[in-house]
Amino acid sequence: MSKTAEPTAQRALPGRKAQAARNDELILAAARDVFLAEPKAPISAVAERAGVGISALYRRYPSKEELLRTLCYDGLRRYNAEAEAALADSDGWAALTGFLERVVDADVHSLTVHLAGTFTPDDSILPEVMRSAEANEELIRRARESGRLRDGVTVADLGLVLEACSAISLPDPERTAQLRRRVLALLIDGLAAPGELPGPPPAPGEFAGRWQPRGK
Template sequence: MPKTVETAAQRALPGRKAQAARNDELILAAAREVFLAEPKAPISAVAERAGVGISALYRRYPGKEDLLRTLCYDGLRRYNAEAEAALENSDGWAALVDFLRRVVDADVHSLTVHLAGTFTPDESILPDIQRSAELNDEFLRRARESGRLRPEVTAADFGLILEACAAISLPDPDRTAQLRRRVLALLVDGLSATGELPGPPPVPGEFAQRWQRRDL
């Protein structure tokens, strides 16, 4: 009997895990929609949008900050994944352009623009932040070696470009994507143009400070 019960439980477990995974995908997709539209929205709005019970949501995310943290951390990991894929191109300039296009299409920086300062980051994200910095530096190095990049451009300028594109948002998602790519093309031309850029580039800490928790 114990063996039979154990086997039944083992067979049932993958199904429960699959359902939990599906619920998690629904919750995160709903959270992205809800919080990008209104960062102050209650967590109950996410459950309603996802079509799951509030108890199911709380079992996975004890509070709103946990959900916001996961959402943004997933965004950073997507950023790193797109960067690693773009680095497969041996052409330094083409790799940089492909990287920027991939991240703009993935809409990663909408999370930064809307959600920075809405939760307290923890140390679990530090390895991904370090990896992101390494990838940015590698794009910068290769693009410089290609001879196409302005010499005064820094890796922090990539963040400015990506956030500028993410700031474009229209009710029509297809039109939003078109305009973001258009603006990116204009900005990419600026990366390779001659002439002096006005003002200094972003300095360490200027971007990081907005992730300090603020009251909503």
């Protein structure tokens, strides 16, 4: 190889990596849109939506299950990043409410509601699951110490709040976002309201069964 050829090859490599990264972003964004609308949609619909060839998609994601797994795992990582960012706020109540607002805006829980049971989780996600549990516990602890959090609210109740917001879905994304924020404001008021909550909170693992593969 000549002295001039090697730098050319080195300069070309970042370009290929950049294109691959762009394709991956397109694929994941398309997969989110396609599978939230119809979890049983074929993987070819994702390639068409992303504007990439089916062979390019399969090189990155060998199966639909792998694509669904990546999509949901990325959602959990986003959730954890927002939780850890919230913990930097010294105001425990503001930390919790700001976290809920950002997660609702990111629409992370729609992935859980629509895609749970469409793939088999593997052990690679366990560190993120533990990270999520620890951050959630700390957010609730600090909110309780602020004196603003309603008695009886648990970490599991956060999931109920977020899933209630994600259930709102209209054809207009902007209107959906507005209504989700409106409902969240009502629910946050409930998190600070006095009085006992009816019924026990969700038990550990009570929703875990939905991650079992659904019948085809």
